[in-house]
Amino acid sequence: MKKGKIWSLVFLALAFLTVWAVISQSKSFSLAQLGETLRSSSKGWMFAAVISMLGFILFEGMAILCIVKELGYRRSLARGFLYSAADIYFSAITPSATGGQPASAYFMMQDQIPGAVTTISLVANLIMHTLALLTVGTVSFVLRPGVLTHFNFFSKIFIGIGYVMLCILAIAFCTLIAKPLVLERVCVFFLKLGKKLHLVKHEEEKREKLKHVMLDYRQCAYVMAQHKFMFVKVFLFNLLQRVSQVTVTILVYLATGGKMEHAVDIWCTQSFVAIGTYSVPIPGGMGVADYLLIDGLKALMDETAAVNLELISRGMAFYISMIVSAMTVLIGIIYTMKRRKTK
Secondary structure, three states: OHHHHHHHHHHHHHHHHHHHHHHOOOOOOOHHHHHHHHHOOOHHHHHHHHHHHHHHHHHHHHHHHHHHHHOOOOOOHHHHHHHHHHHHHHHHHOOOOOOOHHHHHHHHHHOOOOHHHHHHHHHHHHHHHHHHHHHHHHHHHHHOHHHHHHOOHHHHHHHHHHHHHHHHHHHHHHHHHHOHHHHHHHHHHHHHHHHHOOOOOOHHHHHHHHHHHHHHHHHHHHHHHOOHHHHHHHHHHHHHHHHHHHHHHHHHHHHOOOOHHHHHHHHHHHHHHHHHHHHOOOHHHOOHHHHHHHHHHOOOOOHHHHHHHHHHHHHHHHHHHHHHHHHHHHHHHHHHHHHHHHO
16 A cells, blocks of 8 residues: 555656656747647547547457456456556556556456466456557558657667567567466566565465466466467457557647648657657656657647647546546445445
């Protein structure tokens, strides 16, 4: 609980500093002008942006549900939305891109999904999530290779590191499914380390439990290997999730009077930004994502317009989706506590 409060405070501090840094990018920026931009924006395009933002949460939930269904555990769409919301919220307030996985796992196990099934489902989803983002980046490069030239030298470094980190993550996650023994050895290593640091008690008992869990994990991996089409569906859901997130920026751009002819350039810019955020372990990529987006947008519009678009689109795609996710998690916790009392 203490760690959660600390990370929440860190998140709020980073959010404040990030917004301040973004605003300071334009000398002519004013809150009054931002308010006027919002008031005069197209309600239709803004509504579409909200739907796109919700799709970012929904599609990940559908991907997870697709995996657990193949492993024999059918759950409702509402529960899938909760699993995804937990992942998105806690990933945003912790420095790891996979920081939300334990939160998703908590709700999945509360729904009577075994630990081994939960673990392999989340690992499989992470693989497809990573591959989907790499696909979006590759498509962007094919469509508009020149967009990369809009970024300055430091931005290009961030994007390059992001690509490398995503490739490393994809290989690591694939290894955890293809070679379950690697995961078991990693777990044993941390158990031994925990014992030496006096953080883990009854190590032998925990290692025995680990053996049983890993046996179930191997069985799940075998079942998943027999359903290769499932991976295609999970990849498509993750691709839709990534497209939904990136598309928010275009829709906000069009809502605020942007030209359709620049839509693809902005979509590709946002795709490269999404990849660049994986270059540093900062909660939600705060600061880095904002810096990269403004840098990329400056080649397509003036500074003030770039700042306005960055603040509104980032506010919707990241901060509002976080608020929706946080509210969903809160409702999920209340529902879980009530369900426990009735048993």
